[in-house]
Amino acid sequence: MKHLLLILVAITAVVGSQTASATEPKAVALPVADDERGREAAANVDRTTLTGKVMVGYQGWFNCEADGADLGWTHWSKNRRKDFAPGNVTVDLWPDVSELDDDERFVTGFKLADGSPAEVFSSGNRKTVLRHFQWMREYGIDGAFLQRFANGLKDNLVKRHKDSVLSHVREGATISGRSYVVMYDLSGLPAGGTKIVQDDWSQLRREQKITKDSSYQFHNGKPVVAVWGIGFNDGNKPREYSLGECRRLIEFLKNDGCAVMLGVPTGWRALDRDSVADPELHEVLQLADILSPWTIGRYRNINEVNRHAERLWKPDIQWCGDRKLDYMPVVFPGFSWHNLTGEKLDAIPRLKGDFLWSQITAAKRAGCEMLYVAMFDEVDEGTAIFKCTNEPPVGDGAAFLTYEGLPSDHYLKLVGKAGRLLKK
16 A cells, blocks of 8 residues: 555534534544545545445444443354354454454454464444445445344344444444445344334434435435345245235335335346245335345356346346336355354355456446445355455364455455446
């Protein structure tokens, strides 16, 4: 990295859940690389449209025992109330914490090769979330879909953490000139559960006024809200919440003046593969503004990527275009959930970035004008693109992936290049 510039960004905080003093103008110095990537990243993102955008999924679901949330080692370990140590782990990638300050690091029961304790981060730490959005700015990534799992909103402790992360994301996106979108994941909701989303969105919009943030992403003049999990068959078993409920939820959001993006199965158009075989699904999907089919695990090598783009993405785009809908496919760097499920480590190899880049270029050839990269921070399933280490914990049967000797920011650079490719 060449010389660093200090760019002074004056903002007026609009985060309703923070104290009154946070509404006063605040100056924040951001380091930006003085090279082509840095100069391009320095400009604030255009929040009026998703066209030309490369957005990342942001889970924000990691907790540590001493982070103050009283949620234990959530999403690091199988039993969050026990020590995060060998035998109690869910992640296949280990985050690179070398840039984090002491108050952002949490000691685990794992050891590095030199015998020192391995450390991780908490998504509840304000400084860390702001740092993540600084990385997005530095590498030219447009913004993030903040995952808000609806089923967890019923638990007060979990909801408090989600609200805290949302507060940090709002601040981080504003300071860094990025954008963000709230994405509701419906997974695990019972019948009638979509009412939780309606109530929560009303609270976020009316009380916290999130769509008034200068950093909130709009599309076609409307604030975007994403809903993931409509039309999946989950192994030939329909989800408990019905398509009729989903229709009413979409109508509610549309009546609230939102542009609605739906996370749908890969087989949504043909009503096959991972999709319910119910023609009503097409009626429901046509109510939306943007469709985003889930692709994780739907192809496993570069040949399958190219075949997928020809057989699915191109006709999907045509179907959407005929109905005046936009289309945002999901791309991912690789996949592994060995420590979470016991399945094979490195199930879908990254090929040092070639697997991800093949999807990006295939999507461009197919005519895609926006991309969703899954995920920024998902180390559980090995799809993370943020900084991960090539020197994870060792010993005691530890099994972790690395970035194959590549720099820890390799995938951040790659996703930034994807944005430039989309913007020509």
